[in-house]
Amino acid sequence: MASDGGGGAGRTDGETGLPASLETAWGLRARPSKGPRPGLSLDRIVRAGIGVAAAEGVGAVSMGRVAKELGVSTMSLYRYVSAKDELYVLMEDAAVGPPPPMPADVDGWRAGLEWWARAQREVFHRNLWLLRIPISSPPASPHSLQWMERGLAALADTGLDEGRKISVIMLIGGYVRNEATLMADLHAAMTARGLAPDEVMRRYERTVDALTAPDPGRYPALRHLLASGALGAPDESPDTEFEFGLGCLLDGVEVLVGSGGGATRTA
Numbered sequence: 001m002a003s004d005g006g007g008g009a010g011r012t013d014g015e016t017g018l019p020a021s022l023e024t025a026w027g028l029r030a031r032p033s034k035g036p037r038p039g040l041s042l043d044r045i046v047r048a049g050i051g052v053a054a055a056e057g058v059g060a061v062s063m064g065r066v067a068k069e070l071g072v073s074t075m076s077l078y079r080y081v082s083a084k085d086e087l088y089v090l091m092e093d094a095a096v097g098p099p100p101p102m103p104a105d106v107d108g109w110r111a112g113l114e115w116w117a118r119a120q121r122e123v124f125h126r127n128l129w130l131l132r133i134p135i136s137s138p139p140a141s142p143h144s145l146q147w148m149e150r151g152l153a154a155l156a157d158t159g160l161d162e163g164r165k166i167s168v169i170m171l172i173g174g175y176v177r178n179e180a181t182l183m184a185d186l187h188a189a190m191t192a193r194g195l196a197p198d199e200v201m202r203r204y205e206r207t208v209d210a211l212t213a214p215d216p217g218r219y220p221a222l223r224h225l226l227a228s229g230a231l232g233a234p235d236e237s238p239d240t241e242f243e244f245g246l247g248c249l250l251d252g253v254e255v256l257v258g259s260g261g262g263a264t265r266t267a
Contacts, residue, residue: 021089
């Protein structure tokens with residue numbers, strides 16, 4: 001996936017030199033043999049954090065709020081998680097999970113990247129709160145690296161050098177995250193206003209028409225768009241828009257692969 005929220009926060013006195021969040025995610029930190037009360041565990045804490053984020057948004061997640069959800073004291077959580085940023089990393093890694101098995105009929109780099117992008121999009125749509133965790137470091141949690149591995153593996157036979165491969169992965173992954181964020185924001189805005197997508201677009205068409213009609217010579221392209229009726233037409237499925245954008249990106253990657261890929265610049 002695209003990030004490890006808070007992944008750069010806090011270091012330990014251990015020998016790994018990794019942030020505490022990553023030591024915890026990778027199981028490199030010693031956990032308490034038992035919690036302050038029976039049944040408390042790191043897994044329960046993470047699941048509770050995810051529940052709060054899904055129901056109330058990431059902004060509602062705090063050590064105190066999660067402790068309340070679990071019915072324990074806030075201080076008891078610090079035996080397992082050192083800070084909220086660390087909890088974010090663990091929540092994100094748990095929600096993202098490992099990439100699902102690639103279907104047997106997926107053949108070739110393009111089909112592989114299409115599958116990879118769609119699978120990531122499904123994860124975001126199931127967990128929209130993930131999109132609100134700030135990106136503070138490159139991906140380094142266990143599941144995020146598994147997703148990166150799967151994307152790079154899809155490009156194995158393209159002839160692209162390793163720098164180009166990671167650039168392609170960043171391009172496609174960034175598109176997936178941006179599209180999911182845009183769709184989530186639009187859906188939230190429409191839900192808050194109690195309007196269907198078609199009505200939103202019709203109102204937008206009327207707004208643009210009213211603003212550009214007094215000076216059509218200044219907005220010839222917009223006036224042409226309005227005249228075509230395309231702006232206020234029934235909204236296409238978000239899947240259609242996603243597939244269109246993904247196809248355009250992969251067309252560009254296909255040209256890159258066909259041209260030999262070029263070479264990334266070296267420092």
